[in-house]
Amino acid sequence: MATVVRMPSVLANVTEGAIQSWLATEGQTVAVGDPLAEIETEKAVVEYAAEVEGTVGRLLVEPGDNLAVGTPIAVILAEGEGQDQVGPALAAAGVTVGTDAGPAPVPPAAVPEQTSSPEPRVAVAPAGNPAPAAPTPTPSPSRGQRTFASPLARRLARERGIDIAGIDGTGPDGRITRRDIERVPASSAPQPTAPAAASGDAASFTDEKLTGMRRAIARRLTESKTTVPHFYVTAHVRVDRLLELRREINETAPRKVSVNDLVLKAVSGALQRVPAANAIWNGDSIRRFTGVDIAVAVAIEGGLVTPVVRAVQDLTIGRLSAVVADLAERARAGRLQQHELEGGSFSVSNLGMYGVDEFSAILNPPQSGILAVSAAKPRPVVGDDGALAVATVMTVTLSADHRVIDGAVAAEWMAALVELLEHPVGLLV
Incomplete structure (x- = not known):
């Protein structure tokens, strides 16, 4: 049966978008996951993939047309169907069909x-x-x-x-x-001019109007902070062995790995050791996962996105590093696919590269945990023998959803994470 493809809500809270370019042509056979179009919104350009297999029977809109979410944009024919099925499929979807058997595109804003x-x-x-x-x-x-x-x-x-x-x-x-x-x-581009401050007046200023992405971030994080019961668990981790492991890996590995790659692998290991933390709030239930999908915060122009790394528990450190680098590169270029921004039970936000000593992060619902990772710096520590020494210490803070994760579970999970980071050989097995 022919399928009418509609303008998807490619990102959270997006209500309209435009086809920037078609990646498939009429008559082309597509499988589930094959790219259909690049969709442009106020937030980004996202590659949209086919959700059914078949043959592209008709592209209903031209690149550049501004469309509301839900507007028909294409027809995909099932195996054995021909062009005579395009009209009936559109009629069944409530689309007015003109003399050219195609609907008129929605006028742009x-x-x-x-x-x-x-x-x-x-x-x-x-x-x-x-x-x-x-x-x-x-x-x-x-x-x-x-x-x-x-x-x-x-x-x-x-x-x-x-x-x-x-x-x-x-x-x-x-x-x-x-x-x-x-x-x-x-x-x-005209440069802003701030009003001159008269003698004795307050400092001059300029107001920047909010972008669509900044509005979405503000709305989503305000909702999270005000409706999700956050609590926090902090640990100070000695990472000298972790940094030594990274150095040894990078001496021979074809691809350099980062400290963040090793942290992600440790987060995955801790979620496997404490599966009660690998869950999300699902309204009237708690959904528990067996695999580990982790969202990674990536700063982009004007905001941030959180692409999800799938099945981290099955990835080698080298493969994990490649996947994270690819997602980050395509995030900054606005080329992420819709499914890459969905799902996951946990997030990692790393500000260590900015020299941050410590911070806590806001949860990204429905995920029940997010780890804030700070810089690794030399600090005085007390050894097991009671002697004062210097070690490289990294502060990590878990923000948890108390509806899903109790304090004891959070503490158990943090202990597992610290164990893996301080004895990183466990990341290789």
């Missing part, structure tokens, strides 16, 4: 020309990445007319203080795309 001074520029395009050759642009609407732009282009323009009314869009019908914004030289 309009962005009125800016009449006030531009917002402060809070990000610039990465240096050293020349923009690709652009197709011949369609002239932008004249002053007083509406300016059409994709969601991500609007967000980037706001962040960079760029007036989109003065940009020639290269998308369909002159639509302004992300690439059009990135081609605008940083020097041409």
Whole structure:
């Protein structure tokens, strides 16, 4: 039976998006997991994969069209079906079919020309990445007319203080795309000017409007902090042996591993030793897992995302390092797939590379635990013989959901983690 593919909610709290580019063509056979399209939202560009197998019977919208979540975007035909099944599938889905057997795309959202001074520029395009050759642009609407732009282009323009009314869009019908914004030289973006402070007045300031991603982060973390009963367990871990193991691995391994890779492996081992901590709050039940899927916090321009590493317990340290590096690279490029941002029972947030001594993190529901990892630094310690010595110490703090994890379970889990980090040979077996 033919399947009507609808605009997915590729990220939490996203209500609209645009097809940036189709990755499949009409007549192409696709399997579950094959890429169908790049979907652009205010937050990122996410690769969307097929959820059914079959043949792409029809692509219903053009790249650049701004669509609400749930809008039909394509039809995938089952084995043995032909083009004569496209119309009935659309009719069954409640889509009005025109003379060309395809629905009219939803009109894009309009962005009125800016009449006030531009917002402060809070990000610039990465240096050293020349923009690709652009197709011949369609002239932008004249002053007083509406300016059409994709969601991500609007967000980037706001962040960079760029007036989109003065940009020639290269998308369909002159639509302004992300690439059009990135081609605008940083020097041409108006710089914010703070009001001059009169003598004796308070310091001057500028207000930066919230981006879509920052709004989503604020909403989600406020909800977490105010509705989930957090409690915290902290440990100070001697990691000299861990750093020595890393040094030995990197002397011979084809790929360098990081301290964070070893921490992730230790977190996985601790969750296996204390399975009561490998669970999530499920509303009217607690869902317990046998495998270990861990979300890794990755800082990106304007916020952060938490791609999930699957089955960490089955990965060698070298393979784990490669998987984490790939997810982080694609996260920063906005090329994560939807399923890579979903699931997991636990998160790891590492600020050690910034020299942070200690911090606690906010839970990412429905996950019941998140580990905050700080910098490893030389500190005075008391040895087993009572003598004062110097060791490399790393502070880690577990934030736990008390609905799922009791204090005794959290303490048991932390003890298992400390054991693995201080005697890291256990990570190799």
